[in-house]
Amino acid sequence: MAEPINVVVTGAAGQIAYSLLYQLAAGSVFGPNQPINLRLLDIAPMVDVLKGVVMELEDLALPLVREILPTADPAAAFKDAAAAFLVGAMPRKQGMERKDLLAANVKIFKDQGEALDKYACKDVKVLVVGNPANTNALICSHYAPSIPKENFTAMTRLDQNRAQASLAARLGVQVDKVQNVIIWGNHSSTQYPDAAHASVELNDKVSSVPAAINDDAWLNGVFVEKIQKRGAEVIAARKMSSAMSAAKAAGDHMRDWWMGTKPGSWISMGVVSDGSYGIPKDIVFSFPVTIKNKKYEIVQGLSINDFARSKLTITAKELEEERAEAHQVLMP
Numbered sequence: 001m002a003e004p005i006n007v008v009v010t011g012a013a014g015q016i017a018y019s020l021l022y023q024l025a026a027g028s029v030f031g032p033n034q035p036i037n038l039r040l041l042d043i044a045p046m047v048d049v050l051k052g053v054v055m056e057l058e059d060l061a062l063p064l065v066r067e068i069l070p071t072a073d074p075a076a077a078f079k080d081a082a083a084a085f086l087v088g089a090m091p092r093k094q095g096m097e098r099k100d101l102l103a104a105n106v107k108i109f110k111d112q113g114e115a116l117d118k119y120a121c122k123d124v125k126v127l128v129v130g131n132p133a134n135t136n137a138l139i140c141s142h143y144a145p146s147i148p149k150e151n152f153t154a155m156t157r158l159d160q161n162r163a164q165a166s167l168a169a170r171l172g173v174q175v176d177k178v179q180n181v182i183i184w185g186n187h188s189s190t191q192y193p194d195a196a197h198a199s200v201e202l203n204d205k206v207s208s209v210p211a212a213i214n215d216d217a218w219l220n221g222v223f224v225e226k227i228q229k230r231g232a233e234v235i236a237a238r239k240m241s242s243a244m245s246a247a248k249a250a251g252d253h254m255r256d257w258w259m260g261t262k263p264g265s266w267i268s269m270g271v272v273s274d275g276s277y278g279i280p281k282d283i284v285f286s287f288p289v290t291i292k293n294k295k296y297e298i299v300q301g302l303s304i305n306d307f308a309r310s311k312l313t314i315t316a317k318e319l320e321e322e323r324a325e326a327h328q329v330l331m332p
């Protein structure tokens, strides 16, 4: 058995954390041989709720869980952290403009970036789930200059999973027969779900998804909009945002980062742009990546047609606007 690693979950009294913590405790993210110390961070008014979450974690009776620390103190939570799920964020309240939401959240992610910088392991893997996830991840990395910026990522895996499930349903195949659908850009309604490079295993033969579906109007229209608006659709039905599927996606994202991607397949993650595909540098943009030895590489050389380019430009522009708004809040 390996030594335990410290794993932080922020927003630990919330909905997503409630599903995520079980996956961590059961070993489905860091593997069945990796014990974990759980660091549960939430705001002070939620500490009593956290105590209930701790009781339930104890009652799971799962052997990989060693220490559990419920806290409202970022210094204690991030101490020697090897992995951090930054789920906690200020929710959008009625009448709140996007700008107000961004302002409330960039402050949280500035503070957490500073705490990571001071207390976490220098190779900590940080996954930002709390919205606006891409820009929160950018801010967090900015305030943690001693940690490589490659260690900060934002979650678009839920969008990827939604896209994969939607294509599989359309093709009438099991969901794992579809691979390599891409989410480009922001985790928002400007994201571009792109099936152009996706493949499907049909009758023991691998084909391209666009050829198998043979309906570009559907792929460029209904499919794109459905994935862009799926989060809102779930909220309308559940009166709460996606939680079980978001937690599963967070586990998928971190597991692939930790364990690596399978040969020939890639996944989408929001990462600090290095200018690949002509995307502006220094925004957290979702790209297709492969992962080996806990390091990701952006997949290079994919063809981008005019339709895709127009979509990439829209979502990159939104991220540049968010970055400008965030800077205005932090450095008025």
Ligand code: NAI
Residues within 6 Å of the ligand: 010, 011, 012, 013, 014, 015, 016, 017, 041, 042, 043, 046, 087, 088, 089, 090, 091, 108, 128, 129, 130, 131, 132, 133, 155, 156, 157, 158, 159, 187, 241, 242, 243, 246
């Ligand atoms: P929730 O409201 O159930 O839980 C959020 C928790 O965060 C609360 O317990 C709250 O007290 C806590 N929190 C607030 N400020 C905090 C701070 N400064 N430090 C630590 N904890 C803090 O929300 P839920 O459903 O768990 O969602 C969490 C976030 O994830 C939201 O921002 C949501 O929009 C986002 N989300 C992102 C998705 C993605 O694909 N990237 C998908 C679904 C949700």
